[in-house]
Amino acid sequence: MATLKLKKGLDVPIRGQAQGSVIDLPVSKYVALDLSAFDQLRFNIITKEGAEVKIGDVIATDKYREQVQFVSPACGRVVEIIRGEKRRPLKVVIEVLGNDYRQLTAPGLDNSNSEQILSFLSNSGFLPHIDQRPCCVIPNAKHVPDSIFIKALESDPLNPTPNLQIQGEEDFFALGLKVLAKLCPKVHLVYKQNDKTKDFNEAKGIFVHDAKGVYPVCSPSFHIYKLHPIVDPTQIVWSLGVNEVVILGKLFEEGKYFNSKIIARAGEGLEENNRNFLKVNRGQSLGSILEIDQNLSKKRVLSGTYLKGTEEGASGYLGFFDTCVSILEENSKREPLHFLGIGMNKYTATKGYFSGFFQNRKKGYHFDSNQHGERRAFVESELYQRVMPMRIPVVELTKAVLAEDFEKAVEYGLLEVSADDFILPTFICPSKIEITEIIRSGLYKYSQQFLTDE
Numbered sequence: 001m002a003t004l005k006l007k008k009g010l011d012v013p014i015r016g017q018a019q020g021s022v023i024d025l026p027v028s029k030y031v032a033l034d035l036s037a038f039d040q041l042r043f044n045i046i047t048k049e050g051a052e053v054k055i056g057d058v059i060a061t062d063k064y065r066e067q068v069q070f071v072s073p074a075c076g077r078v079v080e081i082i083r084g085e086k087r088r089p090l091k092v093v094i095e096v097l098g099n100d101y102r103q104l105t106a107p108g109l110d111n112s113n114s115e116q117i118l119s120f121l122s123n124s125g126f127l128p129h130i131d132q133r134p135c136c137v138i139p140n141a142k143h144v145p146d147s148i149f150i151k152a153l154e155s156d157p158l159n160p161t162p163n164l165q166i167q168g169e170e171d172f173f174a175l176g177l178k179v180l181a182k183l184c185p186k187v188h189l190v191y192k193q194n195d196k197t198k199d200f201n202e203a204k205g206i207f208v209h210d211a212k213g214v215y216p217v218c219s220p221s222f223h224i225y226k227l228h229p230i231v232d233p234t235q236i237v238w239s240l241g242v243n244e245v246v247i248l249g250k251l252f253e254e255g256k257y258f259n260s261k262i263i264a265r266a267g268e269g270l271e272e273n274n275r276n277f278l279k280v281n282r283g284q285s286l287g288s289i290l291e292i293d294q295n296l297s298k299k300r301v302l303s304g305t306y307l308k309g310t311e312e313g314a315s316g317y318l319g320f321f322d323t324c325v326s327i328l329e330e331n332s333k334r335e336p337l338h339f340l341g342i343g344m345n346k347y348t349a350t351k352g353y354f355s356g357f358f359q360n361r362k363k364g365y366h367f368d369s370n371q372h373g374e375r376r377a378f379v380e381s382e383l384y385q386r387v388m389p390m391r392i393p394v395v396e397l398t399k400a401v402l403a404e405d406f407e408k409a410v411e412y413g414l415l416e417v418s419a420d421d422f423i424l425p426t427f428i429c430p431s432k433i434e435i436t437e438i439i440r441s442g443l444y445k446y447s448q449q450f451l452t453d454e
Contacts, residue, residue: 001207001208001209001210002209002226002227003193003209003210003211003212004190004209004210004211004212004213004217004222004223004226004227005211005212005213006211006212006213006214006216006217006222006389007213007214008214008385008386008387008388008389009213009214009215009216009217009387009389009424010214010215010349010386010387010424010427010428011155011157011214011215012157012215012306012307012347012349012427013347013364013365014157014158014268014306014364014365014367015268015364015365015366015367016158016266016267016268016269016270016275016326016327017157017158017264017266017275018158018160018264018265018266018275018276018277019272019275019276020276020277021277022164022167022262022277022278022279023276023277023278023279024278024279025278025279025280025284025288025289026288027074027096027280027281027284028096028281028284028285028287028288028289029095029096029285029288030079030093030094030095030096030285030317031073031074031076031093031094031096031281031282031283031284031285031317032073032082032091032092032093032094032283032285032317033059033060033070033071033072033073033091033092033094033283033320034090034091034283034317034318034319034320035060035070035089035090035091035092035320036084036090036091036310036319037319037320037321038128038138038320039440040444041062041063041068041138042062042063042064043060043061043062043063043070043088043089044060044061044062044063044066045059045060045081045089045092046058046059046060046061047059047060047078047092048078049078049079049080049081050077050078050079051077051078052076052077053072053074053075053076053077053078053094054072054075054100054101054102055071055072055073055074055075055099055100055101055102055256055257055259056071056072056101056102056104056124056125056256056257056259057071057072057102058070058071058072058125059071059072059078059092060089060092062138065138065140067122067127067140067141068122068127068128068138069122069123069124069125069127069128070125070128071102071124071125071257072092072094073094073257073259073281073282073283074094074096074259074281074282074283075096075097075098075099075100075101076094076095076096076097076098077094077095077097078092078093078094078095079093079094079095080092080093081093091317093317094283096281101256101257102256102257103255103256104120104123104124104251104255104256104257105255106120106124106251106252106253106255107120109178109179109182109252112182114144114182114183114184117179117182117183118141118142118143118144118183119141120251121141121248122141124251124257125257126244126247126248126251127139127141128320129240129244129247130238130239130240130244131220131238131239131240131418132145132236132237132238132239133220133221133224133230133235133236133237133238133239133415133416133418134230134233134235134237134414134415134416134443134447134451135415135443135444135446135447135451136418136419136443137447137451139236139238143236144183144184144236145183145184145236145237145238146184146186146228146235146236146237147184147186147187147188147224147227147228147237147238148180148183148184148186148187148188148237148238148239148240149188149189149190149220149223149224149227149228149237149238149239149240150177150180150187150188150189150190150206150239150240150241150242150245151190151218151220151223151239151240151241151242152189152190152191152192152195152197152200152242153190153191153192153195153211153217153218154192154218155214155215155216155217155218156215156218156305156307156308156324157305158264158266158267158305158306158324158326159264159305159323159324160262160263160264160277160323160324162191162197162200162241162242163195163197163199163200164262164277165241165242165243165246165261165262165323166199166242166243166245166246167262169246169249169250169258170199171249171253172245172246172249172250172253172258173199173242173245173246173249174199174203174204174249175248175249175252175253176244176245176246176247176248176249176252177189177203177204177205177206177245177249178205179248179249179252180206180240180245180248181205181206184238186207186228187205187206187207188206188207188208188209188223188227188228189203189206189207189208189209190209190210190211190223191208191209191210191211192210192211192212193210193211193212194210194212195210207227209223209227211223215424216389216420216421216423216424217389219389219418219420219421220239220418221390221416221417221418221420221421222389222390222421223239224237224239224416225389225390225416229416230415230416231415232415233410233415233450233451243261243262243323246258259281259282260279260280260281260282261279261280261282261323262277262278262279262323263277263278263279263280263289263318263322263323263324263325264276264277264278264323264324264325264326265277265278265289265290265324265325266305266324266325266326266327267302267306267326267327267328268327268328268329268366268367269296269299269300269326269327269328269329270327280318282318282320283317283318283320284317284318285315285316285317285318286301286303286312286313286314286315286316286317286318286325287314287315289318289325290314290325290327296314296327298329298330299327299328299329299330300327300328300329300330300369301313301314301316301325301327302325302326302327302328303316303317303318303319303322303324303325304319304322304324304325304326305324305326306326306328306367307423307424307427308420308423309322309324309326310322328367328368328369329368329369330368330369331368331369331370332369332370333370346365347365347366347367349383349387349427349428350383350428371432373430373432374432375431375432375433376431376432377431378395378398378399378431378433379430379431380395381395381430383428383430384425384428384429387424387425387428388421388424388425390413390416390417390421391413392412392413392416392417392421393412393413394422394425394435396408396412397409397412397413397414397417397439398422398433398435398438398439400412400414401414401438401439401441401442402438402442404442404445406442406445406446406449406450409442409446410446414442414443414446417439417443418439418443419436419437419439419440419443420436421439422435422436422439423436
């Protein structure tokens with residue numbers, strides 16, 4: 001067992017964390033399969049409005065890889081296909097009318113081989129739940145990964161902890177680990193140091209590691225960087241969260257798609273007594289999640305956390321990978337000459353305000369939607385390296401991606417990162433550059449040009 005330690009990063013002192021035990025929330029009248037999370041794919045919608053579907057029925061596939069299937073999170077009738085630019089499918093909305101499942105037959109674990117397991121993962125709609133490195137793509141069901149990483153810790157303050165996410169589903173989680181160990185001999189589970197959850201620190205048949213440090217100690221990229229570095233584009237490394245392992249266990253135990261998850265309803269924009277943990281259906285409507293006696297005008301409703309969330313509004317739906325619904329106060333007012341104030345009550349990641357000399361991280365600071373500036377020239381600075389846990393030159397890599405000089409980008413570490421690794425550099429960026437979007441676009445372009453799917 002290895003202990004991973006992370007000093008370079010940043011614990012953003014966000015207020016508004018969820019508290020208490022998990023509340024079961026009834027499934028909403030309408031549920032949506034979120035395809036917007038896969039913004040680089042082209043979809044083939046194989047259902048139509050008015051069609052009846054069961055939980056686990058195939059609704060869409062990747063246009064160029066039919067083995068990549070996206071399945072229904074609910075049983076009912078397809079009522080709308082929400083489209084974006086150029087009629088790109090974003091969400092498939094289902095009116096919930098029952099609780100019937102598409103029944104699958106999993107291969108016997110003791111007698112199956114890797115080819116049979118991969119085929120079942122493809123046919124069951126599990127592949128989109130896996131993040132394959134390099135380039136963060138959906139796996140090809142023809143290739144066994146060199147190693148698999150399971151993230152069993154969380155350092156974003158608004159997300160629920162992993163032990164809460166598997167609460168009540170421990171047997172499925174253990175079986176999911178067994179399936180992964182059968183598929184690949186190098187399965188690594190990383191959990192938070194001093195976490196007493198036996199399902200993590202006493203997991204059998206896999207490599208177990210603990211980690212400590214600041215955000216993003218939960219980053220799979222950091223775990224892979226330390227334990228199984230990616231140095232060649234032909235390497236295949238999978239990463240999953242604990243909820244995905246539960247899904248896998250249920251598929252093999254019952255032949256059913258697990259369509260529930262534990263989320264946090266959080267954020268400073270909510271009253272304290274409304275910040276709690278909920279067990280919800282995948283793709284649940286945010287309106288049902290936020291069905292509380294509180295005025296949400298002048299608030300921004302996010303599917304996800306402050307650091308990694310998408311603005312959906314109260315009429316939106318829970319994102320495919322999101323485990324939090326957070327409320328952020330809207331603020332578009334300009335504060336005249338704010339840079340001349342001492343800023344005792346304002347957060348700064350550096351020493352830009354006087355509060356930087358007296359940070360009280362336990363207290364937390366007020367955050368809203370105001371960016372306090374607009375996009376400007378990209379200033380080369382060592383500031384980004386203070387929050388980048390890996391030896392990745394942020395500015396140089398970003399500029400290489402912008403110039404589409406992928407030879408240089410790979411030299412700077414493009415194969416080792418995901419877009420999420422640049423959340424903190426984007427958060428502290430004095431130039432207001434959307435570094436995460438630049439890297440996400442670069443990873444996609446590189447995968448299309450240089451990675452083979454054969």
